Amino acid sequence: MSIYDTLNPQQKEAVLHTEGPVLILAGAGSGKTRVLTHRIAYLIEEKGVNPWNIMAITFTNKAAGEMRERVDKIVGFGSESIWVSTFHSSCVRILRRYIDRLGFDHNFTIYDTDDQKSLMKDICKRLQIDTKVHKERAILSAISSAKDELVTPEEYELNNMSDFSKKKIAQAYKEYQKELRKNNALDFDDLIVKTVELFQACPDVLDYYQERFRYIMVDEYQDTNTAQFKFVSLLASKYKNLCVVGDDDQSIYKFRGANIGNILGFEKVFSDAKVIKLEQNYRSTQNILNSANEVIHNNIGRKEKSLWTDNEEGSLVHYRQFMNAYEEAEFIAGDISRKVREADCQYKDCAILYRTNAQSRLFEEKFLMANIPYKLVGGVNFYARKEIKDLLAYLKTVDNARDDLAVRRIINVPKRGIGATTLAKVQDYASEHDMSFYDALKEAENIPTLGRAAAKIEPFVTFVQSLRSKTEYFSPSELLNDIIEETGYVMELKAEGTEEADARIENIDELITKIVSYEEENEDPTLSGFLEEVALIADIDTVDGDGNQVLLMTLHSAKGLEFPYVYLAGMEDGIFPSYMTITADDPAELEEERRLCYVGITRAMKDLTLTCAQQRMIRGETQYNKPSRFIREIPRELVDLGRDFKEQKIKEIPLPNTMKQMKQAFKQPAFIPKQFEVKKSAGLSYNVGDTVKHIKFGVGVVKNIVEGGRDYEVTVDFDKSGTKKMFASFAKLKKVE
C-alpha cells in the first residue's frame, strides 16, 4: 500500500494527473494542501521529476511555510530545491537577479503603503493636484488597480483621455513610476508587474525560468489577479504543466484585483484542461457544512458544486444576540473560559473572526480582564510602527543610497534641527543637478541657500557614511545595535518613561530578535535580504500553533485556517455585510460578502457560534443594526437560538436620537416564523400603495410588486426620481408611516 491509497478517488486523480493543465476545484476543507503535497511527492518519486523543476506558489508566507514543511516530510531528500513561495517573494527573487535588464539596481527597495502615500503626497504637491479632490489613497488605489490589470501609465492615459479627473490620475501615475525608478524602488504591485515586463522584454530570461519550472502549482487560485495570471501563464506556456487549485466560493479579494474570471475561465484559456472537483469535506460537522452550503447557495455567479461530509452531525450552530458589543465580547470571553474549563478544549482551539480590525479592541479588553491568553492578528502591522519604520529607514539608507524616502524620514530623527525649509532647499539642489537627495546632502556646503543649516547636515552625513563603511565587517544586527546606540533612540524613549514609550522599546527589542534570528536562519545573511523579508511579511505569517492562545483576526486573515471552535462576531447588517456593500448598486459586492461569510463558517470544525449586538459604537457614533441577513440564510432547524431567546428583554432604552433605526434593530428577528418559507427572503414589510423610502431616491409610492424566483421586483414611483423598478433585497425600501 502506497501513500497515495489514503486519498479519495478525486484526490487521487488530481495527484496522478501530472501532465498538462489541471484545474482542481477544491471546496473548503476538502484536503487540497494534502493533494498538492502528495502531487509533488508523486512527481518526484514516481515520475522521476527533478525537484529543481517544481514550483509551488501560495499567497501568504504562512501557507508557503506550511506547505514547505509538509513537502519536506513527505518527500525527504531533494525537497529543499523545490521552489515553495509566494507570488511576491518569487518575483523578488527573480528580480534581484535580473532587474538590471529593466534599468534598476539589484538592491532595489520595496515600498510599503506608507512609503507610497508619502511619495504620492509629494507628487500631488508638485503636480498641483488638490488632495481634497483627489485623495492620495484614491489615486494610489487607482494606480494599484491599473497595475493589477497590467495597464501601464501610458495605456492608462490613452484609455482615459476624455475623463478629466482620470487624466490627472494618469499624470500622477506616470510621475509616481518615474519617482520609484529614481529611488530605485518598487511597490508591491510592481514586484509582479516588473517580473512580467522582464519576461516579455527578455526571452532568454523567460526561457531560463520556463526550463527551470516545468511543473507549476498555484494554491488559492481564485485570488489571483490579471498580473499574477500572466506571470504564471508565461512561465507555464512552454511545458503547460500548470496545476491550479482554488474555490470560486472562497474568492474574497476582488477589491485587491483578484479576477474571478481566472478560475471561471480557466478551461477556456487552457482548452485541454482537466477539471477535477473535490467535494468531500473532511473538516466540519454536517450542521456546520450544511449551514455554509445554504448561505452560499444564495449566490448566483458561481460554479455549482455540493460539498458533503461523512463527519457526524455535530451540535447546532449557536446564535446569540446581545444588547451591545460589550455584552457580546463578555459572552464570548465567558463562553471560551467555560469551554476550556469544562470541555475538552484549549485556548488555541478557539478563534474569533470579525469583519473589521476595529472590532478586536473590545475582545482584547475582555480577554485581559478574564485572563484569557490571546493573539491578535492584523491591525497595525508590526513593521508599520513608527519606531520600527524609523530604524528600518536607517538600514534602508545604508543599503540603498538612492532611497530618498528613507533618508528624508530619518534625517531629523533624532532631532538635528533640520526642518522643512532646509529639506526643500536640498531637494531643489538635488533636482537641479539631477542627483539623489542623499548625494545632495553630501554636498551640503556647496548649496549656497542653506547657510548655517549646512553645518547641521554634516554630522548626519558623516554618521551614515561611517555606517556604510561598517557593512563590510558588521552583521545587520550589529549595524542595528550601532544605530540604536549612536542615535540614542532607545535612550530617549527610556527618558520619556510613559507606557507608550515602554511599548515602543519592547517593539524595538522584538526587531532585534527578528534580525538575529534572520541571521541564524540564513547561510548568507545580508542587509538587503533582511529588509526584503521584512517588506514581504504579513501579519498572519507570524502565527504559529505553538502558543496556547485564542486567535483574534479578520475573516480575510482566517482564510486557509481551521479551528475546532469558531466565533463569528458582529453578525449585523451594516457591519457584515458592510454598509458599503448593502448600499452599493452592484449586487456582486454583496455576493463577495456572502463568500466571506462562507469562508468564515467553513473555518469551524466542530462548533460555530454567531453573535451580534443591537447597539454598537462605530467611529464614535452609536449604531443600531439588524442581525445580519446571512444569519437568516441559515435554515432555522440548524440553529440553536439560546434558551432565553423568547424572553429577550428590552432593557432601558437609550436616548432616542435615531429612534427609527433603533426600533428596527430591536424588533428584527433573525429568523422569520415557520409559516414563511425560509428560502423566499423575508417577505416584504410594505404593500402596493404604501409610501416607502429609498436610501438614494428618497420617498415614493409602491406601484407594483412582482414575485420573482428568489426575490421580489418592486416598482416604485419616487417623488423626485420618477418610477424605478428594483429588487426588494437590494433596494432596502423602508415603509414610511
Next chain:
DNA sequence: GCTCGTCTTTTTTTT
C-alpha cells in the same frame, strides 16, 4: 524650527 492644541477624517477587507 519646534510644540502644542484644535480640527478633520476614517475604504472593511491586504500581499
Next chain:
DNA sequence: AAAGACGAGC
C-alpha cells in the same frame, strides 16, 4: 474613539 493634519505661538 482615535489618529493624523494643520496652524498658532514660542
